[in-house]
Amino acid sequence: MVIRKLLYILIIISTFCACGVLPEQNSYETTSNKVELGVLGDKKKSVYKTQFETVGIPEYINFIKLSVEEKSFTKGIYKEYQKATKGKRGVQKVNYVDSLEIKPKFLDFSIEDRTLVVESLNNEDNVNVRNHIRNIPKTKIVTGVRVVASNNILEQLKKADALYFRTNQQKQQVIYLFKKEKQLGILDLSEATAFGVKLSSFCWGITDTEKVTIATIVSDGENCTSKTNRDPKKLEEQLEKNYFKF
Numbered sequence: 001m002v003i004r005k006l007l008y009i010l011i012i013i014s015t016f017c018a019c020g021v022l023p024e025q026n027s028y029e030t031t032s033n034k035v036e037l038g039v040l041g042d043k044k045k046s047v048y049k050t051q052f053e054t055v056g057i058p059e060y061i062n063f064i065k066l067s068v069e070e071k072s073f074t075k076g077i078y079k080e081y082q083k084a085t086k087g088k089r090g091v092q093k094v095n096y097v098d099s100l101e102i103k104p105k106f107l108d109f110s111i112e113d114r115t116l117v118v119e120s121l122n123n124e125d126n127v128n129v130r131n132h133i134r135n136i137p138k139t140k141i142v143t144g145v146r147v148v149a150s151n152n153i154l155e156q157l158k159k160a161d162a163l164y165f166r167t168n169q170q171k172q173q174v175i176y177l178f179k180k181e182k183q184l185g186i187l188d189l190s191e192a193t194a195f196g197v198k199l200s201s202f203c204w205g206i207t208d209t210e211k212v213t214i215a216t217i218v219s220d221g222e223n224c225t226s227k228t229n230r231d232p233k234k235l236e237e238q239l240e241k242n243y244f245k246f
Contacts, residue, residue, distance in 0.1 A: 027219060028108075028146050028196035030080040032088065035142050035197050036173040037066070037111055037165055040129055043140050043199055043220075052197055055139065056129040057171045060120050063164035065113040066175065068157065072103040077196075081106075081148070084195035092148040092193040109163075109175075110144040110198065114217045117141075122213045130214065133202055137231045141217060144198025150191040160184055203228035204235055212236050 029045070033052050040056035073081070078096040085091045094104050111117060121130055133139045149157075157163075160177035168174045175187040203224035205215030212235045215228045229235050 028080075028144065028198050030084050030195065031197045032084045032086075032195075033197075034194055035145060037109060037142055037145055037175075038064070038117065038167075038173045039142050040132065040139050041142070042136075042138070052140070052142070052199070056132050057173075058121055058129045058167070059125045059171070060117070060165065060167045060173070061123075061125065062116060062120065063166050063176065064111065064116050064120070066163040066165055067110050067112045068163055069108045069110075070105050071108060072105055074103075077106070081195045085193060092150060094148055104148075106146060106148050106195075107157075107192075108144060108146050111165075114143070118214050118217060133214070134204075134232050137202070140199040140201060140220060142197055143200040143217065144196075145194055146196030146198075147189065147192040147194045149189075153187065153189070153191055156185070156187055163187070201230065203230060204232035205229075206235055206239065210239055212239070 029043075031052055035041070035052050035054065036057075038058060038060060039054050040058065041052045041054045044051040044053065073094065073096050075096075075098050078094065081094060094106075096104055120126060121133075156177060160179050162178040162181075163175060164178060165173050165175045175189065177184040177187055199220045200217045201220055201222070202214050203216045203218055204212055205228040207213055212232045216224075218224065224230055
């Protein structure tokens, strides 16, 4: 009887997985800090929210592609918004009622071109921040920001068909609006209320020329592949052992 029940539960789980109807894991963490895409930092997590402290600002010379998606609030995400904005002034007001047919919206900004981010971090322009990641492998990078935007921001986004970000002379990560490959202007997120952040980690690898460099960016908590490692010093030790074998 017990075995029959277990088999029944396994069948239900496998059916849900096959149909793809399992709830999506929330990859954003609640934060009350103002953060920029592409910056490096340390994650300090508490019971209620994640405090992200910026420790490095890479220089991105090339335009890096972003994606933005408008989503509806759920009961759970609204609670996260309340936690992040509790006691703060000048935040965007959100009127959420679970029974409402049309829910209020928020925006998810995400780095789409992670390959170009890795390429930029491996450039000589970013040797200082790369050394920081090497010495502190737990360093995170902001790859997504969740915000409630003003009507002005929403109107600007409607005019654009592409978004990119790049570092300006003041070491700020600026979001640029494009339409038909022509720059329209800059998106000012100072009018938006950030309440969620998506953090990612680094995996290091050995190149064909036997150099240890950043290989990929993976979601926070995701493991590196067998050919890469979170700690670059272990790969450096591996190269050193191979050298002395000869």
